[in-house]
Amino acid sequence: MATDNGTDQGDHGTGSGAGHGTARKSDHGPDLRVLRQSDWDEWYDSLIRAFGGVPEALGERELWNALKETDRSIGAWDGDACVGTAGAFSFRLTVPGGASVPAAGVTMVGVAATHRRRGVLRSMMRRQLDDVREWGWPLAVLTASEPAIYGRFGYAAATYGVNVEVDTARVQLSVPAGTDDVRLRYAAPADVLDACEAVYARRVPVRPGMLARRPGWERTGVVDPESRRQGASPLQCVVAERGGEVVGYARFRIKPEWDTAGPKSEVLLQDTEALDAAAHAALWRFLFEIDLTSTLSAQGRPLDEPWMSMVSDIRRCGLRVRDSLYVRLVDVGAALEARTYQAPVDVVFEVEDDFCPWNAGRWRLVGDAKGASCGRTTDPADLALSVRELGAAYLGGVSLASLAAAGRGRELRRGALTEATVAFGSPVAPWLPHGF
Structure with a gap:
C-alpha cells in the first residue's frame, strides 16, 4: 500500500540496495x-x-x-x-x-x-x-x-479503475457466440492456484499497467482472513474451462442478506481474468446470475472491461472512477525508450524535474510501433512539461493534450502536442490489477 500523509503500505520483493547495513x-x-x-x-x-x-x-x-x-x-x-x-x-x-x-x-x-x-x-x-x-x-x-x-x-x-455496483435484478448481459461452450466449475481457491496464476501470467503482456508477479505473489490472491470478508462468506472460486484447459477464473464472496420481500444477497468480486471473450462472458454471466443475489460489487476494474459493452443498462451499474497506479519516471530517457508508440513521433521535450534533477533538460524522442530512442539534445524544445506529466501519460491512459489544457504543459512547436498525444495513447486502458 502507499500513503500520502507519510503512511504507505504495499508489496515486497528481493534485491540488494546500496549502503546495506549503513x-x-x-x-x-x-x-x-x-x-x-x-x-x-x-x-x-x-x-x-x-x-x-x-x-x-x-x-x-x-x-x-x-x-x-x-x-x-x-x-x-x-x-x-x-x-x-x-x-x-x-x-x-x-x-x-x-x-x-x-x-x-x-x-x-x-x-x-x-x-x-x-x-x-x-x-x-x-x-x-x-x-x-x-x-x-x-x-x-x-x-x-x-x-x-x-x-x-x-x-x-x-491508471484509473472503476468501482461497480450492478443491479443484477434489472441488468442483463448479451453474451457473444461460444459462451455456452465454456464449462464452469467450483474449486477450492488454493487447489487451482497454479492454474489461475497461469491465466493471469498470460494476461500480463496484453494490458499496460499490469504487474508480472514474482514467485510467492500468487498467494496474495487467496489469503482470506475474516477481516477482509465484510460479513461475507469465505473466498470462493469458479474456473472456466474449454477442452480441459483453464481459460479463466473468478474469485468472490457472497454476502447474505434477506428482507421481508425475500433474498437480496450481494456478490463481492475479488478478482477475475479470462483469456478470451467467451470465457470472460461466461464468468460475468455466472456472477450476474448467482441464486439469491441481486447486486454484484467490484472495485478497481478496468475502464474498458468488455462486460460493460454487454449490459442492457449501464446506468444501473453504479460506475465510479478512482485513481489507481501512480508512475514516476526515474530515468526519462530509458523509460521513454522502453515503450512503443501507436503513431510515429519525433518530438523534443523540455523536462522539469526538481526532485530528480538528472532528468531535467531537453530530451528528443523518436519512435513508432516498432520501437523508440530517447536521448539528450540541444535542439529547440517542442513541448515543455514536468516529469509528472510524462508519468501521467506514460502508460497511455492520460492524454497529454488534456494535461496541457489544464495548464500542465506548453506547446512550443505548432502540432507537436497533437503528435505526442496520439503517439502516447494505448488501444486498451492501462490498469493495475491489484495493490501492493
Missing part, C-alpha cells in the same frame, strides 16, 4: 538505514500503527514477511525507535507495446505521528529514488492512500 543521518534528525531482518517486527509494527494500529491477521503478516525485500526497504530511526518506513518490491510493469520494464513498487511507507512535519518522508523518498536510479530501474510506481502527497516527489496518477 545509516545515513538526515538533516531533520532520524537516521536512515537499510532494513535488517532482526528489525523487521518493529519496522512493521511502526507501519501498522501509522495506518491506525489495527493488527493484521497472522497469515497476512507472515505472507508480507515472506514477500518483503529487506535490502530494498529502509527505516528512519530516532534512537532505538523506528519512526519511518519505506519499502520497494522488484516488479516488472507492462508498458505500451507489451514490454515488461523493471519498476520499483514503492510500498509500506509510513511516518510515526510523533514525527510528522520533520522531513522524514521527504528524506526517505530522496534516498529511495537515489537507490532506484542506482539499481538501474527506469520507473517507480505506487498506490496512494492520499493523492496530495506524492506529486511533490514526481509521481502522477497514470
Whole structure:
C-alpha cells in the first residue's frame, strides 16, 4: 500500500540496495538505514500503527514477511525507535507495446505521528529514488492512500479503475457466440492456484499497467482472513474451462442478506481474468446470475472491461472512477525508450524535474510501433512539461493534450502536442490489477 500523509503500505520483493547495513543521518534528525531482518517486527509494527494500529491477521503478516525485500526497504530511526518506513518490491510493469520494464513498487511507507512535519518522508523518498536510479530501474510506481502527497516527489496518477455496483435484478448481459461452450466449475481457491496464476501470467503482456508477479505473489490472491470478508462468506472460486484447459477464473464472496420481500444477497468480486471473450462472458454471466443475489460489487476494474459493452443498462451499474497506479519516471530517457508508440513521433521535450534533477533538460524522442530512442539534445524544445506529466501519460491512459489544457504543459512547436498525444495513447486502458 502507499500513503500520502507519510503512511504507505504495499508489496515486497528481493534485491540488494546500496549502503546495506549503513545509516545515513538526515538533516531533520532520524537516521536512515537499510532494513535488517532482526528489525523487521518493529519496522512493521511502526507501519501498522501509522495506518491506525489495527493488527493484521497472522497469515497476512507472515505472507508480507515472506514477500518483503529487506535490502530494498529502509527505516528512519530516532534512537532505538523506528519512526519511518519505506519499502520497494522488484516488479516488472507492462508498458505500451507489451514490454515488461523493471519498476520499483514503492510500498509500506509510513511516518510515526510523533514525527510528522520533520522531513522524514521527504528524506526517505530522496534516498529511495537515489537507490532506484542506482539499481538501474527506469520507473517507480505506487498506490496512494492520499493523492496530495506524492506529486511533490514526481509521481502522477497514470491508471484509473472503476468501482461497480450492478443491479443484477434489472441488468442483463448479451453474451457473444461460444459462451455456452465454456464449462464452469467450483474449486477450492488454493487447489487451482497454479492454474489461475497461469491465466493471469498470460494476461500480463496484453494490458499496460499490469504487474508480472514474482514467485510467492500468487498467494496474495487467496489469503482470506475474516477481516477482509465484510460479513461475507469465505473466498470462493469458479474456473472456466474449454477442452480441459483453464481459460479463466473468478474469485468472490457472497454476502447474505434477506428482507421481508425475500433474498437480496450481494456478490463481492475479488478478482477475475479470462483469456478470451467467451470465457470472460461466461464468468460475468455466472456472477450476474448467482441464486439469491441481486447486486454484484467490484472495485478497481478496468475502464474498458468488455462486460460493460454487454449490459442492457449501464446506468444501473453504479460506475465510479478512482485513481489507481501512480508512475514516476526515474530515468526519462530509458523509460521513454522502453515503450512503443501507436503513431510515429519525433518530438523534443523540455523536462522539469526538481526532485530528480538528472532528468531535467531537453530530451528528443523518436519512435513508432516498432520501437523508440530517447536521448539528450540541444535542439529547440517542442513541448515543455514536468516529469509528472510524462508519468501521467506514460502508460497511455492520460492524454497529454488534456494535461496541457489544464495548464500542465506548453506547446512550443505548432502540432507537436497533437503528435505526442496520439503517439502516447494505448488501444486498451492501462490498469493495475491489484495493490501492493
